[in-house]
Amino acid sequence: MPDGMAAERARGRFLSYGILFFLLVIFLTPVFWMVSVSVKTPSNLAVYPILFWPPHPAWVNFIEVWRRATVPRYMLNSIFLSTMYATLVVMTSSLSAYGFARCRVRIKNYLFVFVLGTMMIPSIVTIIPQFVLFHRLGLLNTYWPWAIWGLQTHAFMIFLLRQFFSTVPVELEDAAKIDGCNRLRTFVSIFLPISKPALAAAFVFAFQWIWSDYIPPKLYLQAEKIPFCVALIQGLSAPFRPDYAPDTPVQMAGVIYFLVPMVLIFFAVQRYITQGVVTTGLKG
Amino acid sequence: MVHRKSRAEKRELRSFYFFIAPWLFGFFVVTIIPLLWGGYLSFTNYTGLNMAHAKMVGLSNYFRAFRDPEVWNGLLHTGIITFVGVPLGLIGGFSLAVLLNQKVRGQGLFRTIFYIPSLVPAVAMVIIWQTIYNRNAGLLNALIDIFHQGTLINWISDLPNLALIIMLFWGIGGGMVIYLAALQGVPVELKEAAAIDGANAWQAFRRITFPLVTPVIFFQLVMGIIGSLQMLVPALLLTSSLLGAGYIPQIPQANRLYMVHLYQQTFQYQRFGYGLALAWILFVIVFIFSLIVVKSGHFWVHYEVDVETGRKVQ
Numbered sequence A: 001m002p003d004g005m006a007a008e009r010a011r012g013r014f015l016s017y018g019i020l021f022f023l024l025v026i027f028l029t030p031v032f033w034m035v036s037v038s039v040k041t042p043s044n045l046a047v048y049p050i051l052f053w054p055p056h057p058a059w060v061n062f063i064e065v066w067r068r069a070t071v072p073r074y075m076l077n078s079i080f081l082s083t084m085y086a087t088l089v090v091m092t093s094s095l096s097a098y099g100f101a102r103c104r105v106r107i108k109n110y111l112f113v114f115v116l117g118t119m120m121i122p123s124i125v126t127i128i129p130q131f132v133l134f135h136r137l138g139l140l141n142t143y144w145p146w147a148i149w150g151l152q153t154h155a156f157m158i159f160l161l162r163q164f165f166s167t168v169p170v171e172l173e174d175a176a177k178i179d180g181c182n183r184l185r186t187f188v189s190i191f192l193p194i195s196k197p198a199l200a201a202a203f204v205f206a207f208q209w210i211w212s213d214y215i216p217p218k219l220y221l222q223a224e225k226i227p228f229c230v231a232l233i234q235g236l237s238a239p240f241r242p243d244y245a246p247d248t249p250v251q252m253a254g255v256i257y258f259l260v261p262m263v264l265i266f267f268a269v270q271r272y273i274t275q276g277v278v279t280t281g282l283k284g
Numbered sequence B: 001m002v003h004r005k006s007r008a009e010k011r012e013l014r015s016f017y018f019f020i021a022p023w024l025f026g027f028f029v030v031t032i033i034p035l036l037w038g039g040y041l042s043f044t045n046y047t048g049l050n051m052a053h054a055k056m057v058g059l060s061n062y063f064r065a066f067r068d069p070e071v072w073n074g075l076l077h078t079g080i081i082t083f084v085g086v087p088l089g090l091i092g093g094f095s096l097a098v099l100l101n102q103k104v105r106g107q108g109l110f111r112t113i114f115y116i117p118s119l120v121p122a123v124a125m126v127i128i129w130q131t132i133y134n135r136n137a138g139l140l141n142a143l144i145d146i147f148h149q150g151t152l153i154n155w156i157s158d159l160p161n162l163a164l165i166i167m168l169f170w171g172i173g174g175g176m177v178i179y180l181a182a183l184q185g186v187p188v189e190l191k192e193a194a195a196i197d198g199a200n201a202w203q204a205f206r207r208i209t210f211p212l213v214t215p216v217i218f219f220q221l222v223m224g225i226i227g228s229l230q231m232l233v234p235a236l237l238l239t240s241s242l243l244g245a246g247y248i249p250q251i252p253q254a255n256r257l258y259m260v261h262l263y264q265q266t267f268q269y270q271r272f273g274y275g276l277a278l279a280w281i282l283f284v285i286v287f288i289f290s291l292i293v294v295k296s297g298h299f300w301v302h303y304e305v306d307v308e309t310g311r312k313v314q
Helices: A003-038 A061-067 A071-102 A109-120 A124-136 A144-151 A155-165 A170-180 A183-194 A196-212 A215-220 A230-231 A247-269 A270-282 B007-041 B060-069 B067-099 B107-119 B122-133 B139-147 B160-169 B171-186 B188-196 B201-227 B235-239 B258-268 B272-300
Strands: none
Touching: A003 A215, A003 A247, A003 B122, A003 B235, A061 A071, A061 A109, A061 A247, A071 A109, A071 A144, A071 A155, A071 A183, A071 A196, A071 A230, A109 B007, A109 B060, A109 B272, A124 A144, A124 A155, A124 B258, A124 B272, A144 A215, A144 A270, A144 B007, A155 A196, A170 A183, A170 A215, A183 A196, A183 B007, A196 A247, A196 B122, A196 B258, A215 A230, A230 A247, A230 B122, A230 B258, A247 A270, A247 B107, A247 B122, B060 B067, B060 B171, B067 B107, B067 B160, B067 B171, B067 B201, B067 B258, B107 B171, B122 B139, B122 B160, B122 B235, B160 B235, B188 B201, B201 B272, B258 B272
């Protein structure tokens, strides 16, 4: 290889790493700032020029979050809502996905177009009439709407799981049939066990949606029933409690508590999730 | 001869309906019925009180939307966010993926760090960025201050669209992961063959790698536009003042996106009929733009075609 080319390649390398490190710093700065704000005191926030890092980090803010208003209750609300929805939606969507993937009927391809079609409808068109309906049914300030949304399956989940079920070899299914399994038995005892990775990924997706979903709980729930993410936006304050007035550093500590479970769960099943994201991203 | 369904076929059909029953319930009861009922309500003056007071008002909600300056203002801002923000995010995510697709040491670490911000939900993102954009105590002004003393820009109220685009740009790692997977799926043999034929790196990228990943870029573009046209939470929360225990979104008029206006008309002022008319107008707009993008795809998206059957390779 000529010297000039090697030198040019080295320069290119150097440039790539330079750009990557520069971008790394930019992407991490908001994360650093989040931590920095979360350990400031209100008086730290008021000084000029601003403090990039407070002289005496107030780690106590992370304890203060839990002493505020009804934060443990909000946290439990979030865990309950997310778990309930995710469990239901994975159960119902995997059933439907199996039907769309494996049943040998002609109509399924026509119906599947509608599954995909519902993904294209702007959600606001159904959110408003659903709100009016649920309101008239007396379901406001209850968790029932989440149960109904869980039972109704989710187009994206069906799509994801159908993709996975389609890859299971036919022989496996035929063997079960010969052994006298009906469709449901085949689904439960063959497809579910081998689909654990896909089901785990689907569960995590669903959990994270509800964990971070803002508009429905804001519309449907009030007072002590709200999930953590709505409480967070309200500054973890509580009505009639001036000692729980919104306080940016404590709120930011709350943001960290809000993000940690999401990031941890993500890394626990990262491999499956990236796979899922990539397949659905590729096969439009 | 008329094809009659055998017993086995009937049984198969029955079990199919058994499996998709939850979806059928969701599709008809929770989606289609509310959808059509909402369409009906958009022709009434329903205000969320007694249904008996709701009167048919014909098309007047739709005419009102055309005369509402807030609607045009919202469409303008939504247009800016969509036609600047989405391409920027796409180019940014793709460039990152191309950078990482070289033989970079620590690729996994870089990928993870660029990806993490895209996991941050809008609610948390907004709280973090409000402290960055803050006029007096914010990080961004402080950083600009190093080069230009005395910078006091009120990012969120003076430059709301830019503030929103920068904030969302932080999440481009989500697209990056998908592009990176697509780039890594390009067969090495093709690139080697091009190199043997004397193509340089740029030519190989332009003629081989890029065409092969256009379907993925296309899919991301469609989803990005659809998502951006109906963006609500980041805009609603970023531009509203969170402080104050009551928390009523106080959004300066000039900053409102279409969806924010729709949301406020519907839920804050309880104008359900008008809100639904606005929602259906958005539905039509989203539909038209999806069609345009999908049609444009014929000109630049490369699909591999099976030589023997002439069908698209999945």
